Amino acid sequence: MAELTYRDAVARAIAQEMERDENVVFLGEDVAKAGGVFKSTVGLYEKFGPRRVRDTPISEQAILGAAMGAAMTGLRPIAEIMFADFVAVCFDYIANEFPKLRYMTNGQLGCPLVVRTGNGGGARFGAQHSQSIENWTMMIPGLKVVAPSSPVDVIGLMAAAVRDDNPVIFHEHKSLYAVKGEVPDGEIIDTLGTAKILRPGKDATILALALMVPRALAAAETLAAEHGIDCEVIDVRSLVPLDTATILASVAKTGRLFTVEENPRLCGWGAEIASIVADEAFWDLDGPIVRITTPHIPLPAADHLEDLALPNAPRIVEKISRVMNGSKR
Amino acid sequence: MSGKHTGSRKAGLSNDDIGPETRLELYRLQVEIRDCEKRANDLFFQNLIKGTSHLSLGQEAIAAGVAMAMQPGDKSFCTYRGHAHTLARGVPMEQVLGELMLRDVGLMRGKGGSMHLTSVEHGVMGSYAIIGAHLPIACGSAWRAQYLGQKDVSVCFFGDGTTNIGAFHEALNFAAIWKLPVVFICENNLYMEYTPIGDVTAVEHPAADRASAYGLERIVVDGNDADVVYRTAQAAFVKARDGGGPSLIECMTYRHSGHSRADPAKYRPEGELEKWLERDPVKIYRERLREFGISEAEITAIDAESKRKVEAATELCKASPPAPAELLTTDVYADGGWSWRN
Incomplete structure (x- = not known):
């Protein structure tokens, strides 16, 4: 190691x-x-x-x-x-x-x-x-x-x-x-098409990818500590093939789904997953599927503007806590 | 289209560097491509070929001359105007016509269509319908040969219009700096699609006049003379096999028909087609055979055999069922299926 x-x-x-x-x-x-x-x-x-x-x-x-x-x-x-x-x-x-x-x-x-x-x-x-x-x-x-x-x-x-x-x-x-x-030392070989549950939880499922994964994990800790919301964080890892089994099983358990996506909003990867979950797990859901994404804009160079654009832990916490507390938006 | 023609020979013919055997083969290839392309044209008007198609009528000498200079194991990379180059590598007519007719007997059982003819067992590594895309791909195949110490040459056919797209220039530079065993064959038929190539190109010879930019020799040849094409290709293949790097050969030719099925080619100046019909490669080559003393009987035997092959292939294709429905979702991924989720 x-x-x-x-x-x-x-x-x-x-x-x-x-x-x-x-x-x-x-x-x-x-x-x-x-x-x-x-x-x-x-x-x-x-x-x-x-x-x-x-x-x-x-x-x-x-x-x-x-x-x-x-x-x-x-x-x-x-x-x-x-x-x-x-x-x-x-x-x-x-x-x-x-x-x-x-x-x-x-x-x-x-x-x-x-x-x-x-x-x-x-x-x-x-x-x-x-x-x-x-x-x-x-x-x-x-x-x-x-x-x-x-x-x-x-x-x-x-x-x-x-x-x-x-x-x-x-x-x-x-x-x-x-x-x-x-x-670990030695040869490492993984499997394409497998998502990984990085933090088990019972109240809501958060899907994230790449840089959004550590941000989702940080948000989940805050949501647990400050809002009493126990989130399951899944690193999607592979968009194609897509591990829908892991995602659907998690939604069946938590009843809530959030995606955290760095791609701009329109036709982002979470939209496809939201569609799958709506089709196949609608009766498991206790509330709307909510996507947290970069807005539909080109990215600015200025650091404070770029930070406003990309989803980050405070924004994830704010969004999930509001939605979970019954707010529509 | 395999199997050498044999027949009686007049004395002295073998003194020529090409020789009667190869010449008869060159003639046979051109005639068979001509007849097969004409049949494709007829089948369109009978609505037995759907979609589009791009014929090589008038350009047969290039496909035939290059293919005769290739060795088994050499790789062909073709364009959407690729029926000729596919046939020239020995792919049976019924597999080509069958693919054009989108029948189960076709090379790809109808999944690719006219613009994507592929027959790996004959060295035809695909026909590419995005202009310029296959020049870098041919470089990659040549890189594999160089890397593994294999002696095959990758041959890439394309039209004059391709010389104005970026991938052409990227590929030539790439092939030159890596000294790849790849031969680029530009078929300059004077029209990019509907527009004369001269109207949209800064130099007279769209391929050859760019060669010097990549440290390559400027080569322009008569693409309607199969002997000239054959000798030029042979020299380029020897160079490639000897580690001498790539060649770019511009073959001057003329498309007897329009760009595609949809194009009646009304933009051509009056008399231009007629002038080029006098330089018809099949006509030129029939005369060539006579000059070398090959008998009318041998020539007409090839003509007749070609017609017979086209008829037989057409009947076979007409009798072939369409591609079965289960092919819709096969071979999207390497496991043979199309599954993108569990």
């Missing part, structure tokens, strides 16, 4: 998989010699050399296209798109190429690759380097979508993503890179 940062967990996860399988290769901008702009891939170039860890030009389409061509002919590439916002310049691969290949070819070809990307806000980078785009990727049939919140989950879910035969979009949260957590 060792304490590791989320950032170092990324490098350890990639190293674990590269050591296991010679067909795992890694490419991206500034990822090799520089160790990544977020320093999340330090040491990989030194350890595995320029044949397996490759710097690319600023060519996101070439990065994802090359990863796909290599994946469909036998390699298991991991590609980095530096900031998740840049997914927009290579979205053809995310939306049209990776996820359609197997279906269109009637199963003749597959696309086993991982796209890692620095997602999310909180770093004062402004509207084009701060977005939470997990919902952009959730809506496309054929993709799997993961967003870990802790160092140990980074390793286990990355290993599962690399070993999965589908294209997996792996959202790392930029504001979590410095966060530390306990990580």
Whole structure:
């Protein structure tokens, strides 16, 4: 057991998989010699050399296209798109190429690759380097979508993503890179499509993802201590596949559902879950499903404005305590 | 379309660097592509082919010439105008026409359609309908060959219109800096879709005039002469296999029909089509065979066999049922299904 940062967990996860399988290769901008702009891939170039860890030009389409061509002919590439916002310049691969290949070819070809990307806000980078785009990727049939919140989950879910035969979009949260957590020694392998109950509770279910997970946990402690509301906090971890069994079981127990989402409100990931729960667990609910999200705005650079935009523990506490006390809003 | 044609030969033909066997094969490929594409066109007007389709009528020499220079194991990456390149790798006509007709006998049993022909067993690694997308993908396949020390070449076909999209430029730079065994074949048929390529491009030769920007040789060839295409492709493949990196070949040609089914090509200046019909690749090649002393009997035998194949394929496709309903949700994910939740 060792304490590791989320950032170092990324490098350890990639190293674990590269050591296991010679067909795992890694490419991206500034990822090799520089160790990544977020320093999340330090040491990989030194350890595995320029044949397996490759710097690319600023060519996101070439990065994802090359990863796909290599994946469909036998390699298991991991590609980095530096900031998740840049997914927009290579979205053809995310939306049209990776996820359609197997279906269109009637199963003749597959696309086993991982796209890692620095997602999310909180770093004062402004509207084009701060977005939470997990919902952009959730809506496309054929993709799997993961967003870990802790160092140990980074390793286990990355290993599962690399070993999965589908294209997996792996959202790392930029504001979590410095966060530390306990990580067991030896190989770590987790399962895609599994949510994790991080705090059991009986009064209300809170679903959260990535940076929203520690905020939801902090809010749950305050809600228990100051409002007597015992919340169950679930780290969704995997948007596709979605662990609806864990979510529905929790709602059946608590009767209340809140989502805490960093993506902007419209068509955020919680909207789909709210719809599922409304369809399948309506009679378990004792009150409205409430989504706590970033408003439908681009993110500002100014620190005090960005802090107002992203859901945080005080806002979660305020919202949940009011709703649980019977207030309509 | 496999199996070499054999027949009597006149003396002296084997002195040519291409030789009669290969030449007859080049002719056969062009004729069969021509006849199959014409049949596709007819089937549209009988409403037996739905959706859209993009024919290579007039451009057959490129698909045939490149395919003849390829070796088993080499990989083809095609566009939505990809029937010709798929047939040229030896995919049976009924599987191509069957996919166009969206029948169960089709290459992908109707799940892909005309624009996405794929036959991995023949090295056809997909047909891509988003302009430019497959150039980086072909780079990735070439990277795999380089990484694993395999000797196959990845070949990427695209039209002149592709040269103005970003992925073209990203892929060329990427292939050049990594010295990838990939060969880019630009089929310049003078029209991007409905608009003349010259009206929307800063240079005369949309592919070749950009080559120098990526440290590549400027290559423009007569794309209606299968011999020229064959020799040019051969040289590029040798270079790629020897670790010499990528090539970009611009083949000048002309589309006899419109961009797609919906396009009657009325924008073409009067007389342009007629001028190019004189340079019809099939006509040129039939003359070529005669110049090399190949008998009319051999030529007409190929013509007749091609017609017979098209008829047989058409009947087989017409008799084939549509794709079964259970295919709707298969192969979305690698487990064979479409499940996104538990």
